[in-house]
Amino acid sequence: DLRDAVAEYLGASGYDVATAESASAARTLLETQSFHLAILDIAMPGEDGLSLGRWLRSKMPIGIIYATAAGTALDRIVGLELGADDYIVKPYELREVLARVRSVLRRVPQPAEPQGAKAETTANRRFISFGPFHADLDGRFVTGTNGTVIDMAKSEFDVLEVFLT
Numbered sequence: 001d002l003r004d005a006v007a008e009y010l011g012a013s014g015y016d017v018a019t020a021e022s023a024s025a026a027r028t029l030l031e032t033q034s035f036h037l038a039i040l041d042i043a044m045p046g047e048d049g050l051s052l053g054r055w056l057r058s059k060m061p062i063g064i065i066y067a068t069a070a071g072t073a074l075d076r077i078v079g080l081e082l083g084a085d086d087y088i089v090k091p092y093e094l095r096e097v098l099a100r101v102r103s104v105l106r107r108v109p110q111p112a113e114p115q116g117a118k119a120e121t122t123a124n125r126r127f128i129s130f131g132p133f134h135a136d137l138d139g140r141f142v143t144g145t146n147g148t149v150i151d152m153a154k155s156e157f158d159v160l161e162v163f164l165t
Contacts, residue, residue, distance in 0.1 A: 002090070006039065006067070009094040010101065023047035030056070037063035037104060039097070042070045042079070050082055057083035061143065063108035065100055067092065106139065128164045135164060 007017045018033065020026035022045045026038070038056055040049035053064050064086075066079045071089035079087045085104045088097065126137040133150075134143045140157050142150045152160070 003041075006094065006097055010098065013098055015101070021045065023049070023052040026052060027055075030060075035062055036108070037065065037101060039065045039067050039101070042066060042068040042075070050079065053079070053084060054082055061108065061148075063104040065097075065104055067097065130164065135160065137161060137165070 003019050003021075007019045011017045018029055018035075020029050024046060026040075029035075038053075040053055042049040044052065049066060049068065053066070056062050056064060064084045066084050066087045067090065068075070068079075068087075069090045070079075076087045076089075085108060086100050088100055128135045128137065132144065136142075140154075142152060142157070142160070144150055
C-alpha cells in the first residue's frame with residue numbers, strides 16, 4: 001500500500017522509518033521511540049489524523065506533514081491551522097514527499113537527547129547532544145529540554161560550536 005511505498009522510499013533515501021496502521025499504534029510507537037517527523041493521513045482507522053496531529057504538537061517538537069486524500073482548500077487550511085508544517089494531497093510523487101520531508105526537517109527543531117555529548121549525522125545534517133541540550137550544527141540552533149529553541153547570537157553559536165566539535 002501507499003504507506004509502505006513511502007516508508008520504503010524514505011528508507012532507501014537514508015531515513016530511519018517506522019510505520020503505524022492507526023493512531024493508537026502510532027501513540028504506542030511514540031511512547032517507546034523518538035521521532036523527528038510524522039507523516040499523517042487524516043482518514044486513519046479510529047482516531048483521525050487531525051486529532052493525532054494536535055496531540056503530537058502538544059507533546060513534542062516534531063515536524064508534521066499531512067499526506068491525505070482530503071484536498072479541498074478548507075481541508076488544507078484546517079490541517080495547517082491545527083499545526084501541520086506541510087500538507088500534501090494524494091496522489092503524489094514519492095520524490096515530492098522526500099523533498100517536503102527534507103524541507104520540514106530543515107525548519108523544525110529536533111528533540112534533545114538526555115545523555116552526554118554525542119555527535120550524529122542524520123540525512124546530511126550534523127547534530128550534537130550534550131546534557132539536556134541538542135545543537136543542530138547545520139541549522140545553527142540549540143534546543144533545550146522541552147524542545148524549545150534557545151535564542152543565541154551568531155557569535156555565541158560560533159563559540160559553542162568550537163567547544164562542541
